[in-house]
Amino acid sequence: MMVNYNHTVVVFLLLSLIFKLGSCTENQSQTNNVTVKCIQSEREALVRFKAGVIDFPGKLSSWFGEDCCQWKGVKCDNESGHVTQLNLSNPAGRHRHFDYPDGITRLALNPNKPVSALYCSRLSHIYNRRSCKSHWPWRGDVKASFSGDVNASLSGEISPYLGNLPSLTHLNLEGNYNLFTKNLDWVSSLSSLQKLYMGEVKINHTKADWLHAINMLPSLLELSLCSCQLEHLPSSLTFLNFTSLVVLDLSYNSFNTSIPQWLFNLTSLTKLDLTFTNQGGKILDSFGRLGRLGSLQYLYLAGNHFYGSIPASFGNLSSLNELDLSYNEMNGTIPESFGQLSTLVKLYLLENSWEGVITEAQLMNLINLEEFMLTTNKNQSLVFNVTHDGFPPSLKSLHLEGCRIGPKFPLWLKFQSEPTYVTLRNVGIEGTIPEEWFPMISAQLTILDLSNNQIKGNLPHQLVFPNVAKLFLQSNLFSGPIPSNISDLMPNLQYLDLSENQLSGTIPLSISKIKHLNILVLRRNNLSGKLPHNWNESQIGLRVVDISENNICGKIPSSMGFLGNLSILVLSNNNLSGEIPSSLQNCSIVSMDLGGNHLSGNLPSWIESNIFMLRLRSNLFNGTIPKKWCNLYKLCILDLAQNNLFGAIPNCFNNFTAMVDQNIFGYKPIENYTEKAYIVTKGREYEYDRTLQFVTCIDLSGNSLTGGIPIQITSLTRLGTLNLSMNHLIGSIPKNIGNMRWLETLDLSNNSLFGAIPGSMSSLTSLVHLNLSFNNLTGRIPSGNQLQTLIDATIYKGNPLLCGSPLLTKCLGDEASDGPTITGVDDKQGGDDYERIWFYASIGLGFVVGFWSVCGTLLLKKSWRHCYFRFYDDIKDRISLLIALKVVHLKMIFGLEKN
Numbered sequence: 001m002m003v004n005y006n007h008t009v010v011v012f013l014l015l016s017l018i019f020k021l022g023s024c025t026e027n028q029s030q031t032n033n034v035t036v037k038c039i040q041s042e043r044e045a046l047v048r049f050k051a052g053v054i055d056f057p058g059k060l061s062s063w064f065g066e067d068c069c070q071w072k073g074v075k076c077d078n079e080s081g082h083v084t085q086l087n088l089s090n091p092a093g094r095h096r097h098f099d100y101p102d103g104i105t106r107l108a109l110n111p112n113k114p115v116s117a118l119y120c121s122r123l124s125h126i127y128n129r130r131s132c133k134s135h136w137p138w139r140g141d142v143k144a145s146f147s148g149d150v151n152a153s154l155s156g157e158i159s160p161y162l163g164n165l166p167s168l169t170h171l172n173l174e175g176n177y178n179l180f181t182k183n184l185d186w187v188s189s190l191s192s193l194q195k196l197y198m199g200e201v202k203i204n205h206t207k208a209d210w211l212h213a214i215n216m217l218p219s220l221l222e223l224s225l226c227s228c229q230l231e232h233l234p235s236s237l238t239f240l241n242f243t244s245l246v247v248l249d250l251s252y253n254s255f256n257t258s259i260p261q262w263l264f265n266l267t268s269l270t271k272l273d274l275t276f277t278n279q280g281g282k283i284l285d286s287f288g289r290l291g292r293l294g295s296l297q298y299l300y301l302a303g304n305h306f307y308g309s310i311p312a313s314f315g316n317l318s319s320l321n322e323l324d325l326s327y328n329e330m331n332g333t334i335p336e337s338f339g340q341l342s343t344l345v346k347l348y349l350l351e352n353s354w355e356g357v358i359t360e361a362q363l364m365n366l367i368n369l370e371e372f373m374l375t376t377n378k379n380q381s382l383v384f385n386v387t388h389d390g391f392p393p394s395l396k397s398l399h400l401e402g403c404r405i406g407p408k409f410p411l412w413l414k415f416q417s418e419p420t421y422v423t424l425r426n427v428g429i430e431g432t433i434p435e436e437w438f439p440m441i442s443a444q445l446t447i448l449d450l451s452n453n454q455i456k457g458n459l460p461h462q463l464v465f466p467n468v469a470k471l472f473l474q475s476n477l478f479s480g481p482i483p484s485n486i487s488d489l490m491p492n493l494q495y496l497d498l499s500e501n502q503l504s505g506t507i508p509l510s511i512s513k514i515k516h517l518n519i520l521v522l523r524r525n526n527l528s529g530k531l532p533h534n535w536n537e538s539q540i541g542l543r544v545v546d547i548s549e550n551n552i553c554g555k556i557p558s559s560m561g562f563l564g565n566l567s568i569l570v571l572s573n574n575n576l577s578g579e580i581p582s583s584l585q586n587c588s589i590v591s592m593d594l595g596g597n598h599l600s601g602n603l604p605s606w607i608e609s610n611i612f613m614l615r616l617r618s619n620l621f622n623g624t625i626p627k628k629w630c631n632l633y634k635l636c637i638l639d640l641a642q643n644n645l646f647g648a649i650p651n652c653f654n655n656f657t658a659m660v661d662q663n664i665f666g667y668k669p670i671e672n673y674t675e676k677a678y679i680v681t682k683g684r685e686y687e688y689d690r691t692l693q694f695v696t697c698i699d700l701s702g703n704s705l706t707g708g709i710p711i712q713i714t715s716l717t718r719l720g721t722l723n724l725s726m727n728h729l730i731g732s733i734p735k736n737i738g739n740m741r742w743l744e745t746l747d748l749s750n751n752s753l754f755g756a757i758p759g760s761m762s763s764l765t766s767l768v769h770l771n772l773s774f775n776n777l778t779g780r781i782p783s784g785n786q787l788q789t790l791i792d793a794t795i796y797k798g799n800p801l802l803c804g805s806p807l808l809t810k811c812l813g814d815e816a817s818d819g820p821t822i823t824g825v826d827d828k829q830g831g832d833d834y835e836r837i838w839f840y841a842s843i844g845l846g847f848v849v850g851f852w853s854v855c856g857t858l859l860l861k862k863s864w865r866h867c868y869f870r871f872y873d874d875i876k877d878r879i880s881l882l883i884a885l886k887v888v889h890l891k892m893i894f895g896l897e898k899n
Contacts, residue, residue, distance in 0.1 A: 090175030288313030360390030481505030738763030774798030
């Protein structure tokens with residue numbers, strides 16, 4: 001009976017427990033289903049923010065209804081309903097950075113102090129574009145990612161009512177480059193704020209007050225004010241309130257100060273970014289002293305004005321993972337204490353003036369170093385003296401330029417088995433490369449640059465690089481043929497530059513089988529034979545073909561017309577013959593240089609309007625200049641010299657608007673390629689490379705052109721060189737030639753031009769080379785301005801009817817003396833005396849007016865006359881007295897005064 005009772009009790013208890021658990025579960029479910037709405041005052045603050053901005057991208061389209069916690073970009077506390085996080089960032093609008101290889105987000109262009117475009121072009125194969133990053137672990141929860149449109153920026157003024165969100169811990173407005181705020185006083189009210197990202201938001205009107213507002217945030221952990229147009233960074237603070245700060249990004253602001261001392265009291269700092277902040281002076285020893293910034297893992301000081309050596313105290317930054325001192329004015333040494341940075345993974349020391357010696361002491365203990373990039377502006381003033389085992393063994397990216405690691409191939413490089421990126425440019429390597437090195441690195445390598453050295457030997461035929469995309473071996477002493485199976489050795493090749501070596505043999509047909517090839521440069525070698533004839537549509541990405549200055553013969557293959565994206569074709573200074581194939585009109589030619597060959601036929605009329613340079617000089621072309629070329633509005637260089645052209649110069653050259661409007665750019669540099677061209681200017685032939693994009697030139701010399709000089713050509717105000725010499729041109733020089741104010745070279749020699757030299761030519765203030773010899777010009781030679789510096793009489797030689805300086809022939813009416821003759825503008829143009837008459841008349845008139853304005857007043861005004869003579873009487877008495885006193889004084893000195 002007792003057993004049955006116990007069983008009944010147990011069953012009852014179990015049923016009660018199950019009922020209770022079900023009841024609790026139901027209550028919990030009901031509790032979870034209760035939606036916590038946002039606080040009304042905080043909703044009002046968000047509404048006011050929305051009302052003050054222009055929401056062109058539609059980010060705030062979900063901001064309606066009573067519950068602001070459901071709005072996109074807003075996150076609330078589940079219990080209190082307070083807004084805790086607000087993310088309205090524009091990922092596409094964040095400041096752009098350059099990446100080093102393997103996705104390293106460093107080094108950027110500053111809008112206030114841009115890096116030299118020429119240098120960026122030179123190192124552009126290092127970098128890929130990527131936006132600066134902020135760390136938002138909750139971003140996925142809020143789903144705040146947008147389309148990435150660069151126009152997805154909110155516009156207008158940030159409402160100070162955002163300060164009415166007292167529980168806000170995360171605020172991200174980064175990338176909204178059209179937002180601005182007059183001050184940051186409202187930020188100081190956000191006492192709970194832990195992460196503040198306002199990169200690209202304009203807050204430049206706040207002077208130093210921005211920091212005082214930030215200093216009111218005791219809980220702040222991460223602060224990013226990248227590219228906010230800040231101009232003031234206080235050097236001191238009365239007290240430091242945000243001592244828990246972990247991340248500080250003030251990059252891309254122009255502070256023009258030194259690093260403030262209060263910064264070294266942020267002992268919890270793990271990331272400091274002062275890239276392009278216009279900081280100057282020596283890098284302070286405080287960074288590593290006493291371990292004050294011992295937690296620092298990421299230190300970015302690139303793009304400033306720091307100079308001197310790296311402080312030895314940097315060796316105390318024991319937690320450092322990344323260090324960037326690129327693009328400064330560092331002109332000292334790299335301390336041995338660098339060897340203590342065993343946690344260092346990425347080290348960037350580009351574009352400084354390093355000097356001294358680097359040994360195992362600086363490098364051996366950097367066992368975690370994966371990326372090391374160093375360039376110096378002082379040619380080989382920094383020497384690497386490292387043994388075979390003295391270099392970090394796990395490097396993946398190595399870039400050394402301008403220092404000295406030669407003359408022998410460095411032994412330590414043979415022990416680098418995992419590099420994916422290797423650049424050893426202008427480092428003094430001589431001799432041959434050990435054959436065993438290539439097989440050791442070939443599997444992983446994607447970029448290899450050994451340019452500007454003195455490396456000898458043949459290109460190895462076992463050069464198996466299955467993953468290499470960029471191969472730069474230019475400016476060395478490589479010899480022998482290009483491997484015939486290059487398409488099998490490097491199937492993924494995109495950039496191939498073997499220029500300025502001593503390569504011989506023919507161009508292998510397999511080059512036209514490399515499908516991903518983008519740039520092919522074989523300039524200045526000893527290559528012979530014909531161009532490959534089997535170009536095909538699979539090479540649609542090929543943009544540059546430069547095989548100039550070789551011994552290539554035969555015709556230009558019509559199959560090159562399959563290269564639809566070909567924009568630069570340079571085949572100059574070879575032995576090519578035949579006509580230019582019309583199939584090239586299927587390409588996207590921007591620059592065509594075929595000069596110095598034996599090409600013949602008519603000039604191609606199909607040239608497209610976006611061409612920048614057309615250089616066909618020193619060939620056998622005949623016929624006339626096509627009228628269709630009048631549409632080449634981007635043309636900056638037209639060189640047709642030394643051909644067999646005839647007919648008149650088209651009168652539509654004024655349509656070359658790139659030679660008029662500086663806002664029209666006919667040339668866009670291509671990554672990893674610098675075009676070179678010879679331009680005849682200032683009486684000599686110059687080779688242009690990086691400055692080619694700034695050249696404007698028309699050279700039609702050495703042909704059989706007839707007719708006159710079109711007056712329309714004088715509207716080309718940005719033209720730098722005009723050479724029409726050695727033709728059969730007639731007529732006069734256009735009178736308004738003085739409009740061409742940027743003209744530096746004008747050569748009209750060896751024609752049949754007649755008439756006077758226009759006086760407006762004296763307005764050519766940029767003119768440095770002039771040749772009008774061997775024409776039929778007459779009259780007085782103009783003078784004035786720039787023409788006064790051009791005193792070489794050969795400029796006007798062969799014009800027997802010209803007179804005046806610098807010729808010895810006198811003009812009619814000139815004085816017999818050899819002294820300078822004063823001539824007026826009309827004298828210069830035709831010998832008229834009108835200006836001379838006006839000159840003497842003005843002298844006479846000035847004398848009459850000056851004389852009677854004084855004497856006439858004294859005759860008519862009695863009081864003035866008395867005052868005038870009284871003044872002169874006083875002056876006479878004063879002078880007499882002074883003379884008498886002086887005489888007495890002298891007599892006393894010489895003892896002549898009688899007692």
